[in-house]
Amino acid sequence: xxxxxxxxxxxxxxxxxxxxxxxxxxxxxxxxxxxxxxxxxxxxxxxxxxxxxxxxxxxxxxxxxxxxxxxxxxxxxxxxxxxxxxxxxxxxxxxxxxxxxxxxxxxxxxxxxxxxxxxxxxxxxxxxxxxxxxxxxxxxxxxxxxxxxxxxxxxxxxxxxxxxxxxxxxxxxxxxxxxxxxxxxxxxxxxxxxxxxxxxxxxxxxxxxxxxxxxxxxxxxxxxxxxxxxxxxxxxxxxxxxxxxxxxxxxxxxxxxxxxxxxxxxxxxxxxxxxxxxxxxxxxxxxxxxxxxxxxxxxxxxxxxxxxxxxxxxxxxxxxxxxxxxxxxxxxxxxxxxxxxxxxxxxxxxxxxxxxxxxxxxxxxxxxxxxxxxxxxxxxxxxxxxxxxxxxxxxxxxxxxxxxxxxxxxxxxxxxxxxxxxxxxxxxxxxxxxxxxxxxxxxxxxxxxxxxxxxxxxxxxxxxxxxxxxxxxxxxxxxxxxxxxxxxxxxxxxxxxxxxxxxxxxxxxxxxxxxxxxxxxxxxxxxxxxxxxxxxxxxxxxxxxxxxxxxxxxxxxxxxxxxxxxxxxxxxxxxxxxxxxxxxxxxxxxxxxxxxxxxxxxxxxxxxxxxxxxxxxxxxxxxxxxxxxxxxxxxxxxxxxxxxxxxxxxxxxxxxxxxxxxxxxxxxxxxxxxxxxxxxxxxxxxxxxxxxxxxxxxxxxxxxxxxxxxxxxxxxxxxxxxxxxx
DNA sequence: ATAAAGTGACTTTTT
DNA sequence: GTCACTTTAT
Numbered sequence: 001x002x003x004x005x006x007x008x009x010x011x012x013x014x015x016x017x018x019x020x021x022x023x024x025x026x027x028x029x030x031x032x033x034x035x036x037x038x039x040x041x042x043x044x045x046x047x048x049x050x051x052x053x054x055x056x057x058x059x060x061x062x063x064x065x066x067x068x069x070x071x072x073x074x075x076x077x078x079x080x081x082x083x084x085x086x087x088x089x090x091x092x093x094x095x096x097x098x099x100x101x102x103x104x105x106x107x108x109x110x111x112x113x114x115x116x117x118x119x120x121x122x123x124x125x126x127x128x129x130x131x132x133x134x135x136x137x138x139x140x141x142x143x144x145x146x147x148x149x150x151x152x153x154x155x156x157x158x159x160x161x162x163x164x165x166x167x168x169x170x171x172x173x174x175x176x177x178x179x180x181x182x183x184x185x186x187x188x189x190x191x192x193x194x195x196x197x198x199x200x201x202x203x204x205x206x207x208x209x210x211x212x213x214x215x216x217x218x219x220x221x222x223x224x225x226x227x228x229x230x231x232x233x234x235x236x237x238x239x240x241x242x243x244x245x246x247x248x249x250x251x252x253x254x255x256x257x258x259x260x261x262x263x264x265x266x267x268x269x270x271x272x273x274x275x276x277x278x279x280x281x282x283x284x285x286x287x288x289x290x291x292x293x294x295x296x297x298x299x300x301x302x303x304x305x306x307x308x309x310x311x312x313x314x315x316x317x318x319x320x321x322x323x324x325x326x327x328x329x330x331x332x333x334x335x336x337x338x339x340x341x342x343x344x345x346x347x348x349x350x351x352x353x354x355x356x357x358x359x360x361x362x363x364x365x366x367x368x369x370x371x372x373x374x375x376x377x378x379x380x381x382x383x384x385x386x387x388x389x390x391x392x393x394x395x396x397x398x399x400x401x402x403x404x405x406x407x408x409x410x411x412x413x414x415x416x417x418x419x420x421x422x423x424x425x426x427x428x429x430x431x432x433x434x435x436x437x438x439x440x441x442x443x444x445x446x447x448x449x450x451x452x453x454x455x456x457x458x459x460x461x462x463x464x465x466x467x468x469x470x471x472x473x474x475x476x477x478x479x480x481x482x483x484x485x486x487x488x489x490x491x492x493x494x495x496x497x498x499x500x501x502x503x504x505x506x507x508x509x510x511x512x513x514x515x516x517x518x519x520x521x522x523x524x525x526x527x528x529x530x531x532x533x534x535x536x537x538x539x540x541x542x543x544x545x546x547x548x549x550x551x552x553x554x555x556x557x558x559x560x561x562x563x564x565x566x567x568x569x570x571x572x573x574x575x576x577x578x579x580x581x582x583x584x585x586x587x588x589x590x591x592x593x594x595x596x597x598x599x600x601x602x603x604x605x606x607x608x609x610x611x612x613x614x615x616x617x618x619x620x621x622x623x624x625x626x627x628x629x630x631x632x633x634x635x636x637x638x639x640x641x642x643x644x645x646x647x648x649x650x651x652x653x654x655x656x657x658x659x660x661x662x663x664x665x666x667x668x669x670x671x672x673x674x675x676x677x678x679x680x681x682x683x684x685x686x687x688x689x690x691x692x693x694x695x696x697x698x699x700x701x702x703x704x705x706x707x708x709x710x711x712x713x714x715x716x717x718x719x720x721x722x723x724x725x726x
Numbered sequence: 727a728t729a730a731a732g733t734g735a736c737t738t739t740t741t
Numbered sequence: 742g743t744c745a746c747t748t749t750a751t
Contacts, residue, residue: 059741088741113740135735185741253740353738409727416727480749537741555739577738593739616736 003042003074007034012377017240021267022235023218024242025261027304028289029280029561030710032242036214037067039240040082041074043212050080053211054583055232059220061086061532061540063559067216083210087225088185088535089335091192095183096527098195098202107527109393110534111182115402116140119184123172134165142166143173147186148222149255150193151461179433181399182486189224194229207235218263219242219694226262227654239267241350244304248295248554249593278304278693282311289598291631295590302693307703313637317703320358321612324692325568326363328608328703331691332566333549334367335705336595342603343371348562350554350597352575356568357551364549374552374642375538384497384507385514389533392480393486395471398435398528405434411496414460414524419453426452438465439472449489467491478521480529497684554597565601567594570625571611594627596686607631638713673716675701681722682706682714 004012007652011031014024015038016463027031040056041048058064064085071079083090092110099106111119120136122145143166152172158164177183183191197205213233215221218241221229235571241263248257264270278286285303319325329349336342349360357373379385387410390403398404409415426449441447441458443464450458465489475483488494488511498508505541521529539555550562554575570574577588598605600680613622672692674680680702681687688706693716700716714721 061741086741188741249739250741252738355737412728414727420727535741553739575736581736589739614742 003038003046007038008277009036009397010275010277011038014259015042017271017273019238021234021237021263021270021272021382022192022240023263023267023270024240024273024275025457026242026244026275027245027278027302028244029161029278029306030275031277031279032244032275033063033067033070034419035275036216036242037070037074039587040067040079040214041073044079044082045075046072049211050081051079052083053081053209054073054214055210055212057085057092057229058216060537060559061087061535062537062542063090063216063539064089087221087536088188088531089531091188091228092288092531092535093693094195094206095188095191098199101145101195102191103198104183104191105397107397107398108181108183109397109400109403109530110188111177111180111184111402112380112534113185114386116184118402119173119180119456120169121178123169126172126176127168129165129169134162134169139169143170144184144186145254147184148224150188150190150227150653151225152194168461176401177708180401181397181401182402186224189222189228193224193228193231196228197265200722203234204233206232211236212238212240215239215241215243217247219245219248219257219260221259222256223259224254226256226259230266237492246296246299246592247558247596249589249596251559251589276303276305278306279308281306281599282308282603284311284313285598285605287593288314288631288635291635292591292627293595295630296591312604314607314631314635315637316622317606317608317638319608319610319692321610322569322614323363323608325608326359328691329360329566329568330363330367330369332606332688333707334369334692335566335689336564342503342564343547345544346563346603347549348565348600349549349551350557350565350567350600351551351591352554352577354553354567356574357553360551360568364551370546370547370548370724372542372546372550374550374556375387376543378514379510379541380533381538382507382510384510388484388488388495388511388514389530391491392484392526393470393530394435395466395475395483395487396530398399398468398472399433401434403439407491408464411492412462415457415464419457419461422453422457435468438462439469440465442469466621475526476503476635479518480521480526481515483516483526485516506635522552530603532718554593557600558596561600561602563601563603564606565597565604566606566608567597568608569582569614570607570612570628571622572617572625573622575625575627575724591627674721679724680704681724683720687724 002620003015011034013034015020024032024035026035036056038052043054044051056067058067068079068084071082073491083663095102095108096106099108106389115139117136120140122134124131124134124139130590151175153167154377156167156170160165177187195377196206210232213229215229229239243260245257248255255428264272286306290304303405317328333344335348338345342612351357351360354375361371361373363505387407388392390406393400394403405420408420421548423434423437427437431438438461439567447462453461470490471483471487474486478486494508495510498504516527517533539559554709575594576587607628609624609628611621612619674690678690679687680690682704685706688704690702691704691705693700701713702716702721703713
């Protein structure tokens with residue numbers, strides 16, 4: 001078996017690098033996944049390292065799955081025993097095994113983002129803190145940041161007034177999680193790091209086991225992850241990390257690309273390998289990417305090269321507003337597909353914020369075109385899906401208060417607010433768990449809690465407790481799907497959500513989808529099911545099988561590639577986002593985000609901006625993204641529009657304040673002569689398709705797509721266009 | 727106890 | 742222009 005087939009010299013060097021620390025700095029499209037998979041295969045196949053002794057961590061399940069299949073293909077055998085997963089799922093497994101050392105039980109549940117906010121709210125309420133002044137999301141962010149830096153409540157040292165309040169909330173928040181036998185995402189890392197820090201025998205056990213530790217997307221690790229890795233590699237010292245500081249886009253989540261620099265300091269004997277040869281994009285795309293990223297300060301300049309040739313120029317389009325942006329996207333895709341220049345599945349439409357997807361989706365729906373949207377949140381965030389999961393979580397771990405109070409009266413079963421509060425107070429006084437109190441109540445007359453409630457309340461509560469008891473007993477006998485169906489049946493959930501309306505039908509469809517997912521867990525238990533769905537990322541839901549365009553955020557696009565990439569919303573305030581204006585570090589990250597988007601493109605790039613944008617209900621004029629000004633005109637296919645063109649020429653820097661520009665509006669009194677979709681003949685450029693037309697100062701401005709030239713914007717009176725009739 | 731109607735905050739990005 | 746949370750009416 002040749003483990004170096006189709007690898008360039010640098011890639012080969014990385015694959016068979018000697019043992020010890022290795023840092024691979026890999027530019028976009030330089031084959032870093034290839035290097036990682038080949039190295040794992042090489043270690044197992046050529047070096048005889050048992051798969052059991054190898055640990056490889058990624059950031060998404062999709063990346064892990066992909067690596068798994070590729071390694072298996074290379075080795076032509078099962079890679080039994082290989083530990084390959086995300087940071088979070090790997091930690092989750094370690095915690096289940098070692099929970100006896102920690103204040104959690106092995107059947108702990110993982111609280112998602114929504115649950116975490118609920119717990120913060122509860123903590124604020126318990127401490128009588130005003131949640132208007134201390135917004136749950138912002139308090140949670142502070143707690144999360146602390147956890148990412150491995151700071152426990154007792155070590156929280158912010159002495160400002162606000163800091164002291166946060167410390168109190170943090171302590172209560174953590175108590176509440178433990179009462180529920182739950183952990184949040186950050187806890188998975190925090191508790192594992194705690195375990196390895198404080199129990200030498202456990203650290204030894206794992207550090208000895210993992211002869212080789214390999215890490216993907218190393219620039220996105222936070223401090224907790226970095227410490228974790230150092231512990232895990234502490235015995236054999238074979239740590240192989242791959243990353244690119246220019247693609248670090250998760251600072252807000254605690255990621256610190258400085259970990260790459262820290263790695264060089266902490267492992268001075270590390271081998272450093274550079275992968276610069278790009279196999280993905282055309283040179284034009286790489287040049288544009290470099291023009292953008294080179295403006296970031298304190299970078300080691302990097303030269304991206306490809307052997308793919310210059311390729312086509314970049315198409316720039318300035319739409320009237322964000323709605324028309326969507327129309328342009330759909331028109332462009334339709335037109336290129338109709339001409340057999342590309343397949344629908346070749347396209348990806350990328351945007352900065354999730355909110356932007358709505359108008360795009362509407363444009364696709366109007367045109368009756370299928371698309372796929374990357375975003376697990378969409379599905380798992382649905383009320384009906386969360387309800388069912390909450391039921392399952394509650395059965396798996398009756399201590400889970402968040403899930404209990406979520407479903408205690410869903411569907412309505414006569415347990416009102418008053419009763420719920422009484423139950424909470426009782427639980428607090430008795431230092432018992434509300435879920436267990438319910439189960440106790442279901443014993444009927446013998447229950448000591450019977451008299452703590454009114455007769456009516458005791459009846460409804462014990463009835464629910466009875467259901468819970470039954471399900472808990474069934475949990476061991478039934479499959480996940482069996483249990484789920486039983487719960488839906490007993491709770492009357494189907495009738496509750498499917499009320500005969502269209503929306504009701506949709507809601508039930510979502511439950512059906514969840515049932516299909518559960519069906520895949522026939523031979524794995526409820527534990528795997530709950531863990532997997534708690535740790536799915538947006539990217540994980542993406543499957544390449546369908547030949548339709550993909551809609552996704554720039555963040556979700558990292559690690560992916562598409563022949564045709566359209567980036568929309570290139571206006572100041574969206575990209576770069578307003579929230580980054582005051583913070584230079586954040587602004588640099590916005591630039592990296594744009595860079596990541598650009599470098600996803602293999603063949604052609606469309607950059608789309610608009611003159612007006614609706615935000616917060618109203619439409620207002622907006623400025624073109626300052627990043628666009630950093631791209632020299634020569635890379636664009638079409639003429640830049642007057643507005644940006646003149647600014648480029650006069651050399652007004654992107655940092656200068658901008659004056660209000662006159663915004664052109666379609667004139668209602670005059671009707672454009674050329675309608676979108678119609679075909680026209682241009683004396684020089686030949687045949688093209690009208691994508692858009694609008695009146696401006698008594699002149700019709702027409703955007704026409706020509707097969708060979710791309711998009712052109714012309715004034716109808718000057719261009720001598722001829723309308724073609726089929 | 728529950729459904730309907732009103733208020734107010736909110737939009738970065740996600741394991 | 743949406744969602745979640747609160748108040749009010751039945």
